[in-house]
Each structure stands twice: as C-alpha cells, then as structure tokens.
Amino acid sequence: MRTFDYVRATSVTEAADALATRPGARCLGGGTNLVDLMKLGVERPATLVDVSRLPLDTIEELPDGSLRVGATVRNSDLAAHPAVRYRWPALSQALLAGASGQLRNAATTGGNLLQRTRCPYFQDVTKPCNKREPGSGCGARDGVHRDHAVLGHSAHCIATHPSDMAVALSALDARVELYGAQGARSVAAAEFHRLPGDRPEQDTVIGPGEIVTGVLLPAATAGVPSAYRKARDRASYAFALASVAAVVRVGDGVVTRAGIAFGAVAHRPWRARRAEEALIGAAPTEAAFEHAVDLELSAAQPLRDNAYKVPLARALAVDVLTRLTAAART
Template identity: 75%
Template sequence: MKPFAYVRATSLREAAAAHARHPGARYLAGGTNLVDLMKLGVEEPRALIDLSRLPLHEVRELPDGTLSIGATARNSDVAAHPAVRARYPALAQALLAGASGQLRNIATTGGNLLQRTRCPYFQDVSTPCNKREPGTGCAARDGIHRDHAVLGHSAHCIATHPSDMAVALAVFDAAVELYGDQGTRTVPVTEFHRLPGDRPEQDTVLRGGEIVTAVLLPAAAPGAVSLYRKARDRASYAFALASVAAVLQLEDGRVRRVALAFGGLAHRPWRATTAEALLTGAEPTEAALREAVDAELAHALPLRDNAFKVGLAANLARDALATLTRRAAGHAP
C-alpha cells in the first residue's frame, strides 16, 4: 500500500489550491485510466484531487451556437445527447467506438482527452520508457511495435494517443477550456496534444495545476456531414489500429470545406492538412480523394512491423470521404 492524500474539491479555486499544496498531486474524475496506472505503479501520486463533485457535467448550447461540453460529462451521456447526435454525429460515433458501455458510463470528457498511451512498455515499469522515465530509452523501437506510430514519432518515443473522441473533436475545430492560477484560457484541440520530440513525457500543453473545464464545439456548418470510422483487432473494447474522422461540406458539386483527422497513427490526433488543402475547392472524384489521402500519408515513416497501418488508414479515409460525398450530394443516407 502506498499512502496518498485525498481532497474532495468543492470549487475550481479549491482544487487548484489543493494541487499547489501537494507536489506530485493528480486530478481525479472518472479514474478509468489514472487508477489503472496507479495499480501498475506507473502513477504514484502524493495526493488525489477529486473533481467529480464540481458542476462541470452539463452539455450546454451557448448563445452563438457553440456547444459546451463540461469536463466531467460522462462519455455515454455526451454520445447520447440530442445536439451531439444531430450536429456532430462523428463525435457520437467516436465515443461509442471507445472502451465498453460500463467504462463509458464512468469516463469523462476531460479524462478522455488526458488519458495516457496504452503502449505496453509505458505500462510495464520493468522496461525502459522515455515517456514514463525520461532518458531511459524507448523499448518499443526494437521491441513489439505493431500498434505504434507511423506519423510524427521521434527517436525518443513511438507511442500513439489512444482517444477516439479527440480524433473527432479535431475535425470539428473544437477548443479545450482550461482553468489555472493565471485564469481561464482556451486552446484549439489540434494544439492541445504534443508530438513527442525530445520531451515525450509531456503529453499536452497543460501548465502546472491547470484543470480542463470544458470542450467547446463551434456551431455546426449548414449542410456539413461527418462520420468516424475505426479499424481494430476485435469488434469492441479495443484501441484503434487506425481510425479516421471527417467532415465534408459541398457547394455546387465542389468541396467548400473538408476536415480530416487520423487516430492510431501518431502521438496525437493527426489533422490531415495536406489532404484538406488539396481537396478544398476541388470536385471530390475518386481520383481526387485518392491523390489527397496519398499525399497526406506520404509523410508516414512506418517502422519494422507497422507499415500495414499506412494502407489501412488510406483505405479508411478514402472510403469515409467517398461516403460523405454521396451523403452531401443527397445520394446516400
């Protein structure tokens, strides 16, 4: 047994103050990832600051049409919310593709964003891992890395980010609302997670003691359609080998707006800006979709055992964009 302090916060200010008083503290909401890491010995917090009683669980529509999803809103509740299902269907699909029903009933929006990689070497304290213990090396590079990154990785870390939800948020241009000792700020979700570089232990751009308070989804564009697709080793309760989220809006038979993001390929959700630039203003023919997706994935640097991910992701993306093209043109449900 490793003892730790426990604080049940009643306000954001109290939570931030408690975190400052306890070096090595961690915030606790659903605990579906943090508690597992504590059992494995990966996380050894000096204190747990419980945020679950804070009033951060609502999904609210703001006057400008923005949808605010509270940080402690449960994944299952967000997936079932009428506004999410109607305006941001890819988000509902991504949430339902993650974990199991039991876990979705406990896991929170903020915790989903902050969950740590499922790399087995990160979770095994007997092996070297720069993310867990900087400077010790990356055992995955020469080990078993079939599930690891093909985009944006470095010599220091080849882990992937496990969230399905974050991939969908990336294509909706969502922002993450944060509270800290310097006040409130918002960060685009596409800038919230970091690539590993030489500091893989830093998953996000969070400053010390900051709390995720909400995710903000801009008003959905009229006529835009979206979806989320995921390839995995089994039909449920498995992380993505590759996934894709996409949003498409057509005007006069050409792409007015497109957003595409990949999951399971990188240290963070990978926004496919090269593909988006090629498709914007173009007629979404089969050839155009293929050219755009292939241009994006030309950046890939697969490892010994995971080159299959590039073709898998390409097929997912092309099929998703073709499906959305038919839907946007009114030819498919």
C-alpha cells in the same frame, strides 16, 4: 501500502489551487485509466484531486450555436446527447467506438483527453520508457510495436494517443477549455496534444496547475456532415489500429470545408491539414480524396511491424470522405 492524499474539490478554483500547490497532484475523474496506472506503479501521485463532483457535468447549447461540454460529462452521456448525435455525429460515433459500455459510463470528457498511451512498455515499470521515465530509452522501437505511431514519432517515443473522442474533436475544430492560476484559456483540440519530440513525458500543452474544464464544439462545424470510422482487432473493447474522423461540406460541386483527423497513427490525433488544403475547391471524387490523403500520408515513417497502418488509414479516410459526400455527387 503506498499512501496518497485525497482532496475532493468543490469548485474549479479550489481544484486548480490544489493541483498547483500540491506537488505530485493528479486529477481524478472517472479513474478508468489513472487508477489502473496507479496499481501498475506507473502513476504515483502524492495527491489525488477528485474533480468528478465539480459542477462541470452539463452540456449547454450556447446562443451562437456552439455546444459547451463540461469536463466531467460522462462519455456515455455525451455520446447520447441529441445535439451531439444530430449536429456533430462524428463525436458521438467516436465515443461509442471507444472502450466498453461500462467504461464509457465512468469515463469523463476531461479524463478521456488526458488518458495515457496504452503502449505496453509505458505500462511495465520493469522496462525502459522515455514517457514514463525520461532518459530510460524506448522499449517499443526495437520491441513489439504493431500498434505504434507511423507519423510524427521521434527517436524518444513512438507511442500513440489512445482516444477515439479526441480524434473527432480535432476534426470538428473543437476547443479545449482550461483553467489555471493565470485564469481561463482555450486551445484548439487539434493543438491540445503534443508530438513527442524529446519530451515524450509531456502528452499535452496543459500547463502546471491547469485543469480541463470543458470542451467547446463550434457552431462552424454544427450540422456539417461528419463521421468517424475505426478499424480494430475485435468488434468492441479494442483500441484502434487506425481511425479517421472527417467533417466535409460540398457546395456548388466542390469541397468548401474539410476537417480530417487520423487516430492511432501518432502521439496525438493527426490533423490532416495538407489533405484538407488539397481538397478545398476540388470536386469530391474518390480520386481527389485518394490524392489528398496520399499527400498527407507521404510523411509517414512506418516502423518494422506497423507499415499496414498507412494503407489502412488511407482506406478509412477515402471511405469516410466518399460516403460523406455521396449525396453531393448524385
């Protein structure tokens, strides 16, 4: 059988050291994706650095009103946390829209961010995939790609990122906290995942030897009306066909804050900056939402079999924005 080393990290620095010094090392969190990929032969780590027991399993309310979520907090626990449910409801909704109860009990915050695409060509080692094996080609582009990207894809890769949670984090202006040999740093959740370009093997901006230590939900979006909505093939345990997270505040009859992110349409949660800009200062009407979302989605380049995603994403966004601002219109 294929053997690998196993290191149980007891501290963040130890984990980062192990990751940096051992070639081919991978972090093991809940294992809900990595272990599957190892069975498929897609991931072949030389070392598993088990970070699941690191002291990163807490959710901490900080004095400035922000919330620090440790990387090993389980998805179920994060979704159920009162502060998340009441102040950042889009995140709770997104988590509960993902996977199944059993998987959410096992999956971690850091692992959710770092999960790989569910593109069937990525998962099948007998087929070409530039993400799995750079230079081998993309099986999906001329193959079966109903579930694939309509925005920001490249000739090399049309995969989508499967996370629901990450879409909410993007819209909520969360930050991803990292630790590596150069010390700690944080990046905007909206910038954490990459577009594929010509390096689809690189899902995120995480550096070699860096680990995710947590996520920071900012005070700026705390209590701002937010919601997540997902369309899927069955009522539970299905990846999104398209989804949207939106954070929107109305004051004096106009939109004063807007964060919108789409899921399942791109290689990363698609932060809809153009739509947000168009909405700031506008009256929160359905027409304004449609106009803003259309501006954003005008960049879409659907493939042969996934053109439905554009009107679906549009309908989801207009619906969520309209519902979030209903009180302000009455």
